[in-house]
Amino acid sequence: MKTIRIAASDYAVTSVVVLKSSKAEVVRTFGIELKEGRNKLIISKLPTTIEKQSVRTKIVGKDGTSVENKTYLSDAVCSLMDNAEVDPTTNTIRALELKKSGLESEKKMLDTQAEVMVTYARSLTGEFASPDAVDAFLDAFNVRGKKNIEAVMRIEEQIMEVDKKIQEEKRKKTLVKGSVNMELAVMIIAESDTQIQFHLTYVVNNTKWSPSYELHAVTSEDGKPSRMVSLHYHASIKQATGENWTDASLTLSTVATDTVTKNIPVLEPVEIYMIPSYVHRPQAPVIIQESRSRTPPVHYHRAASSVSPRRHRSRSHSRAHSPRSRRSRSHSPQVHVVPISFRVPPGFAAAQERETDDDAVFVLSDDGDEDDDALEINARGRRKTEEALTKMVTQTPMTLTYAVRGKADIPSDGKEHTVTVAILTFEADIEYVSVPRVDPRVFLQCQVKNTSEYRLLPGPVSVILDNNYVSRTRFSDVKRNDTFTFTLGDDPSITISYERLSKIVKEGTHTFAESIDITTYATTITAHNTHQFSIEKLVVRDAVPVSANDQRIKVLLRKPQELLEAQEGVFVDVKDAGKSVEPNTSAGEEGMLKVRWEKEQDGLYEYKWGVGAENTAKFETTFDVKGPADLKYSFANFDIKARA
Structure with a gap:
């Protein structure tokens, strides 16, 4: 049996798939020469965080072709190495330290050699040596001394380089997060000597x-x-x-591999239980609207948990001609009020369709308010309103x-x-x-x-x-x-200013009339485009006040009139803009002044118009705040915080 040892750190990673669940799938490829018979492949220095159940192996030929008929795997074991506590960087640092020690010893030898030469030179005297001998010694001392100095400098430079490598390895040691103490042993049986590509795939954590x-x-x-x-x-x-x-x-x-369901969920039966009448609390009646056909009404009842009061925020600013008034129903359906007596599960209305006439249409109110949204269903199950009952939806995660x-x-x-x-x-x-x-x-x-x-x-x-x-x-x-x-x-090349004026007018000053204060506010917005090009879309946002907690305070919008009939989110043209606004005719329809409600319930609106090069646009908004003279009120968020 041939044993083949491979350190994974000596080979580059082929590919990595990084997942969103702190995991990654790593693929490695190793070129291996097999001998006929049994070959034990040991791959060391694999990440310790490998999920052992995720390890997969594959063998292909050197050219990528299949070799399943010639070689096969008989066993694969993934476990921690025996020397799991050994730091893989220790050997590198130890080798560098040994090299440094050898260089330091060599330097000491050169230092000793220089010291011997200096000691011998000091022992020479004119009594025992002729001038010619002294001259010859000094020449030799000079040459050997230079060589000694150059050798010492080279060694010191080498020691310095080794020190840098040691520090770099120590720095890398501190930077490396994680450990590589996992080892994989694989038994491969080959019919003949061959070269293969061994593909190893596994999942690791900490990514x-x-x-x-x-x-x-x-x-x-x-x-x-x-x-x-x-x-x-x-x-x-x-x-x-x-x-x-x-x-x-x-x-x-x-x-995210952690969230993938491994088993098909079990569906539990759905049961209906009667609730004793003595545990019922007083409930608001369910309003059932009868269809125009003469089909007898069907009475539906609802559980206590399905009824909840709904809070409505009143519209706080008045409009002279409210479009809401024109949207009232032309036919008032007959209303049957039925007391609540037992619980009906969701979807019960659909289940009962088969027992009713095909022309019957039922409207189930969500609570006691007939203006609330409802669901209309005919015998074929078609939707009759824009909003349906709330339903819980589960969706398979998309990868x-x-x-x-x-x-x-x-x-x-x-x-x-x-x-x-x-x-x-x-x-x-x-x-x-x-x-x-x-x-x-x-x-x-x-x-x-x-x-x-x-x-x-x-x-x-x-x-x-x-x-x-x-x-x-x-x-x-x-x-x-x-x-x-x-x-x-x-954009500092467009300057804009905001001004607001107000005046108060008294009403009802005669004896039996309530004294009313009407404050008229006129807001003027001026924009000046100093660019050499036209601005096609300039949007300016503002708000008219809304009454927060007292309906005696009314807000009447006077200008622009087009905003009175506008639907929320829909721009309308301002026809009577006056001479204060000069439209950008080069921009076409975008250059005309438009206005819309951004959020009508909160009084938020915005203008949009085009402004020509080096041109100025100005427009006014006027509204009245009307309330009893003896009623004190204040504004929130109404101050002009900055001026141009």
Whole structure:
């Protein structure tokens, strides 16, 4: 039997798949010469954190062809080495120290030689030596002395180099995280002498990877930002397995082996139990709306746990012609109020469809409020409303893999090392955004659609503009065709100002009328574009007050009138902008003044318009705050914090 010993640290790692569960799958390849008969292969200095159950082996020929009919494995054992406590770097340091000791001994010999020469020279006197003999000795002393000095200098230089190597090895020893005390013994039987490629695959612990990004944007000579941006997709990898991944092919995976279910789950039966009436608490009635057909109503009942009061936030600002009033139902359905008596499991309505008439339509109210969302189901199970009942969904985790470009070197030092996954190019939709009541600066905001084949996993993003660091943000989880936004800092070439004036008018001053105070606020926003190019999209955000806890205080929006009928999130054109706003006609429809509710319930709105080169835009918002004269109130977040 032939015994073949291999130190894994003498061979480079072939490839590594880094997983998200602090594990990595490592592949190594060893070239081995087998003898006919039994060959025992011992591979030492493998990572101690190897999961023994994950070890897999494969034998192929030298040219990669199969040799299963000529060689086969009969046994494979993975265990800790007997000398597990021995530091693998000790032998290297010991050899360097021995070399240093030999150089120091050689230097001492040269020092002794120089001392003998000096002692002999001091013993010479004119009584026993002629002048010619002294001259000859001095010449020889000079030549030998120079040689001695040169030899000492060379040795000192060699000692210095050895000291550096020793310090470097000691430094590496402190940097290396993990240990390599695992040993694998494999018995291979060959029909004849042959050369093979032995592939070893195993899973190790103490690894980690996380995505990071750099988003690069550029501007032209006149300061206009380019719509094309590039995203550098990086990965930060660190490992402490005890082995260095040198010149290895890296693949990053989102799979977490610890979370994979190994067995098919067992489905338990679903049972319905009656609840005794004496444990019932008073409940709100369930409202059942009858369909337009003459099918008799079916009474459904609900458990105590399924009824919960819903809090509604009242609309705090009044609108002269509310579109909500026009959305009322034209037909008021007949309502049957049924007391609650027993529990109905989720999905019971669908199960009962087979027992009802095909034309029957039932509306199950979520609580006692008839204005709440409901689910309408016909005999064929079609949805009749935009929102359905809440359902629990389990989804198989999706595994994503990313191949790192080129080869990579990741030492086992526990430190983060950055590699490049891809460089992606996107087209950005650029807007200039300002919140002048809080900060009069104008910020460049870019909205980008992920049109690449990559899913952008959660991670930090460094924003770079013209090779200058601008800001740092973070991706949540950007799937393909999803959009993400980022800012490129502020643009000092666009100045913006915010002014607000107010006046108070009294109402109801006669004897029997309640005295009312009406305060009119006029807000003026002025933006000046000093660029030599037009701004296609300038967005300015502001808010009108909302009543927080007293409905006696009313807020009436007077200007712009178009905002009164606008739906939340939908821009509408402002037709009566006045001479104070000069639209950017070169920008087409984008140059016209638009306004929309950003969040109507909170009174948040925003303007959007285009401003021409070296042009100024100005617009006013007017609203009234109406309340009893004897009622004292105050504003929150209403102060102008900064002025241009």
